[in-house]
Amino acid sequence: MNNAINEKTVDNASPRFPLLTDETLLNCMHCGLCLPNCPTYSLTNLERYSPRGRIQLTRSIFEGKLSDEKERDDVSDAINSCLGCLACVTACPAGVDYETIFESAKERARALEPTKPASLLKDFAMKFIFPNPTRFKAASRLLYALQQSPLEQNLPDGLKRAYRLAPTFSERFFDETYKSNRKGDPVLFLSGCLMNTAFSDVHRDTAAVLESVGKTIQMPKGQICCGALHAHNGYLNEAKAMAEANIRAFEESDAPIVVNSAGCGAMMKHYPKLFEEGSDWHRRATSVAKRVSDLSEFLTELNFAPTRKLNARVTYQDACHLEHGQKIKAQPRTLLRRAFTEVVELNSPECCGSAGIYNLLQPDWSEEFLKLKVEAIQKTRADFVITANPGCLLQLRYGLKEAGLETRAIHLATALRMALKE
Ligand code: SF4
Numbered sequence: 001m002n003n004a005i006n007e008k009t010v011d012n013a014s015p016r017f018p019l020l021t022d023e024t025l026l027n028c029m030h031c032g033l034c035l036p037n038c039p040t041y042s043l044t045n046l047e048r049y050s051p052r053g054r055i056q057l058t059r060s061i062f063e064g065k066l067s068d069e070k071e072r073d074d075v076s077d078a079i080n081s082c083l084g085c086l087a088c089v090t091a092c093p094a095g096v097d098y099e100t101i102f103e104s105a106k107e108r109a110r111a112l113e114p115t116k117p118a119s120l121l122k123d124f125a126m127k128f129i130f131p132n133p134t135r136f137k138a139a140s141r142l143l144y145a146l147q148q149s150p151l152e153q154n155l156p157d158g159l160k161r162a163y164r165l166a167p168t169f170s171e172r173f174f175d176e177t178y179k180s181n182r183k184g185d186p187v188l189f190l191s192g193c194l195m196n197t198a199f200s201d202v203h204r205d206t207a208a209v210l211e212s213v214g215k216t217i218q219m220p221k222g223q224i225c226c227g228a229l230h231a232h233n234g235y236l237n238e239a240k241a242m243a244e245a246n247i248r249a250f251e252e253s254d255a256p257i258v259v260n261s262a263g264c265g266a267m268m269k270h271y272p273k274l275f276e277e278g279s280d281w282h283r284r285a286t287s288v289a290k291r292v293s294d295l296s297e298f299l300t301e302l303n304f305a306p307t308r309k310l311n312a313r314v315t316y317q318d319a320c321h322l323e324h325g326q327k328i329k330a331q332p333r334t335l336l337r338r339a340f341t342e343v344v345e346l347n348s349p350e351c352c353g354s355a356g357i358y359n360l361l362q363p364d365w366s367e368e369f370l371k372l373k374v375e376a377i378q379k380t381r382a383d384f385v386i387t388a389n390p391g392c393l394l395q396l397r398y399g400l401k402e403a404g405l406e407t408r409a410i411h412l413a414t415a416l417r418m419a420l421k422e
Pocket residue numbers: 037038039040041049050051054081082083084085086087088089098
C-alpha cells in the first residue's frame with residue numbers, strides 16, 4: 001500500500017472543522033479565570049494575548065468584522081503568538097473548547113498572511129514533505145548528511161539559532177531497523193515523522209521498556225505523520241487527510257495503540273474532532289482514538305516496575321500536550337519515583353516555548369519562556385530533566401546548552417530504560 005497521502009486527497013477532504021460553531025465561540029463567559037495561566041498574557045498583560053481576547057478576536061474573524069489591513073495584522077499577530085499550550089483549557093470552568101477555536105483561527109490567520117519566502121517554505125514542508133513518508137525520509141537523510149559537515153560555522157547568523165535548535169538526525173531510521181527480540185502481546189506503535197528519523201534511540205528505548213512488560217510493538221503499514229503540526233499551524237485540510245490515512249492504518253487490528261510523543265498522542269486522541277459527528281469518519285476516528293494511550297499511562301496501568309532504582313536526582317517537565325491535551329500528570333511522576341532515588345518538582349508550570357514550530361516562528365517570545373524554564377531547572381539541581389515530547393526535548397537541550405548547565409534533558413522512555421537491567 002502507498003503510505004503517502006496524495007495531494008488530491010487533501011483537496012477533496014471533507015468540510016473543515018464542522019465543530020467550530022457559534023455555540024463553541026459563545027461558550028466563553030469572559031470570567032478571566034484562564035488569564036493567570038496563559039503564558040503570553042503573563043508576559044504582556046495585554047488582553048489580546050489572552051485566551052479570552054483571542055476568542056473575541058476569533059469571533060470577529062468569523063463574523064467578518066475586520067475592517068482594515070492594520071486590524072487584520074493585529075488579529076494575525078494575536079492568534080499566531082498563541083502557543084497552543086492549552087493551559088487555558090485546563091483552567092476554564094466553562095469547558096470552552098479553545099483547541100477547536102485555536103485551530104480554526106490559525107487557519108483563517110494563515111489565509112490573511114501576506115506571501116513571504118518563509119511562508120512559502122512552510123507551505124512546501126507542510127504540504128509536500130510531512131504528509132509523505134518517502135519525501136520526509138529523503139529530507140531527513142539530506143539533513144543528516146549536512147549535519148556531518150562543518151555546516152554551522154558557514155551559516156548566516158539568522159540561521160544559526162535554528163541550526164542549534166534542530167534535532168540530530170539518525171543515520172538509520174527506526175522503522176527500517178527495528179526487530180523485536182521477544183514475542184509478546186502486540187501493541188500498535190506510531191513511529192511518526194521526526195520521532196522515526198531523529199529520535200530512533202527514544203523509539204528503541206520505548207520498545208525495550210514495552211518488552212519488559214511482555215509487549216511487542218508492531219508498526220501498521222500506511223501510517224504517516226500524525227498531522228499535529230498541521231492542525232496547530234492552520235493546515236486543517238492536510239491534518240484531516242493525514243488523520244484519515246492513520247485511521248485506516250491503525251484499523252489493522254484492535255490492539256492497543258501506544259504513542260511516546262505527547263503532541264502526537266494528543267493529536268490522535270483529538271482525531272474525532274476533525275470529523276462531523278454522525279459521519280462514518282467520526283465513528284472510525286472515535287474507535288481509533290479510544291485505543292490510543294500515552295506510553296506513561298499504558299505503563300502505569302500495567303504496573304511497570306523497573307529492575308533497579310538509580311541513584312540520581314531528576315525533575316520532570318510536563319509537556320503541554322500531555323498535561324493539558326491528555327490530562328496526564330501523575331503517571332510519569334509515579335513511574336519516575338520507581339526508577340530514581342530523588343524526584344524533585346520543577347517550579348515552572350508554563351510551556352517551555354517550543355510549541356511545535358513556535359520557537360522558529362516566534363523566536364523572541366519563545367526565548368522568554370525558555371529562560372524561565374531553564375532558571376527553574378537550574379534551581380532543582382537535577383542531574384536529568386525528563387519529558388515526553390520531542391519538541392520539549394529539543395528546546396530544553398538547546399536552552400541548557402546555551403546556559404552552560406550540565407543537567408541533561410532525556411525522554412521518559414530513556415529514563416525508564418536506564419532503570420532496567422540489561
Ligand atoms: S493556548 Fe496557551 S498561549 Fe494560547 S491562549 Fe491558551 S494558555 Fe494562552
